[in-house]
Amino acid sequence: MGSGKIKFAIIGAGVIAPLHARAIQLHPEAELVAIVDSVMEKAQKLADEYSVPFIYEHIDQLLQQCDVDAVCICLPSGLHSEVTIAAAEAGKHVLCEKPLDITLANMDGMIAACRNNNVKLATVFQKRTTELAIQTRQAVKEGKLGKLVLGDAYLKYYRSPEYYKSADWRGTWEVDGGGALMNQGVHGVDIIRWIMGDVDSVFAYAAPIVRDIEVEDTAVAVVRYKNGAFGVIQGATSVNPGQEPRFEIHGEHGSIIYADSGIKLWKTLDGEEPPAASSEHKAEGSDNPQAISEDGHYILIDDLIHAIREDREPLISGEEARKSVELILAIYESARTGKEIKL
Structure with missing residues (x-):
């Protein structure tokens, strides 16, 4: 070219x-x-x-x-x-x-x-292009938290009944492929897996608790990562008001907690100060799907x-993007069968 x-x-x-x-x-x-x-x-x-x-x-x-x-x-x-x-x-x-x-x-x-x-x-x-995600992943890769023990993603959005009525494909298995996790939460599922590494197994609950849709508006999953750490993934479009996505990474020697609005906790083995933000962070899309930069x-x-x-x-890449969907599909299978699902 x-x-x-x-x-x-x-x-x-x-x-x-x-x-x-x-x-x-x-x-x-x-x-x-x-x-x-x-x-x-x-x-x-x-x-x-x-x-x-x-x-x-x-x-x-x-x-x-x-x-x-x-x-x-x-x-x-x-x-x-x-x-x-x-x-x-x-x-x-x-x-x-x-x-x-x-x-x-x-x-x-x-x-x-x-x-x-x-x-x-x-x-x-x-979300992978944000400073916070890149800095957190780098710290984890460099071993600054020691052996990883917990990796949690809290993805609590609000989507109104009108949102689901705005297009006939929304909230359907056939075209949307799922609800709070597959559509909104997939960003956060991708991030936690990118930071923590691949997932070994999941056990989950998922259901439409408040919205009149066939897919889940609320989901919670317990995950076991291949590196031995555990974690929780919560995804919702039923939370009012919507909360900013939040990621909590804990190791034996330190912890990093961050949300769209910035770092909430940064404690590493080397005692470094948290990285300075070069731009102002703001919560994106937690209540309004169009509020994205x-x-x-x-x-x-x-x-x-x-x-x-x-x-x-x-x-x-496609192979990289496939992993978050594979994890969400395993969460759905666990919720449907009541069993732990190996990936």
């Missing part, structure tokens, strides 16, 4: 698409050339807002008629694999919104299609561009 701009298309003009549009427009090496949505009015509205030249009703039209290098997939979770595979087979790189998809078979198909067609598959987990999306757009140019793996 030459030194020209990487041409992007956005597939799906819903709530998350403007974050991708802004990030692409801000990037000096990126150009947003097309929007695809089955509802043409939505595609047109987003295209007008960001001065995008082409709109299409279907991905096939985009792939046949438009010269693009990469696509951003902003569709409901259960539709990710079909579109990713079509894009990969047409030789397009893919940046897919979280979760990668909602079944292991679908995710494996996406990963294989991108590998076989020599295109990059990157995933949006923007595009900073993380910009970093991931930038990373994909460099992955393409340098022919390297993206920061968050």
Whole structure:
């Protein structure tokens, strides 16, 4: 690929698409050339807002008629694999919104299609780009907490009944793939697993306690990590008001607790002061799904561009993104069967 701009298309003009549009427009090496949505009015509205030249009703039209290098997939979770595979087979790189998809078979198909067609598959987990996550993971990797004993994620969001009624796919097994964990909590599930390492087994409860939906609005899981540590993952969209996501990492020699708003506790074996924040932290999306900054999306757009140019793996590859969904599916299986599930 030459030194020209990487041409992007956005597939799906819903709530998350403007974050991708802004990030692409801000990037000096990126150009947003097309929007695809089955509802043409939505595609047109987003295209007008960001001065995008082409709109299409279907991905096939985009792939046949438009010269693009990469696509951003902003569709409901259960539709990710079909579109990713079509894009990969047409030789397009893919940046897919979280979760990668909602079944292991679908995710494996996406990963294989991108590998076989020599295109990059990157995933949006923007919480991994935050200072707090990176600093915490680094401290853990460097052994600053000693042997890990506990790794907990508290992911207590609020989503109103109106939110679930706003689109017929929300809160369904078939297209949303789950509830509080698969849609909102997947970010935090990804973070705790990224910091603590892979999970060995889970035991969980999950149910719709207050919302009239088929998937869970409240879930709690006990996890055993492969390194021997234990942990708790709580996910909800039923908590009012929503709380900022919070991560608590404890080792025999120290502890780190942080939330979106900053570090709450930083005690390490070497007695170092907590790292200074270079930017102001704020809770994102705990009550309002649109209250998210595009900073993380910009970093991931930038990373994909460099992955393409340098022919390297993206920061968050398909294989890496698969792990959080595998864990959530195990939590659902445990809640359904009442058994501990080995991963």
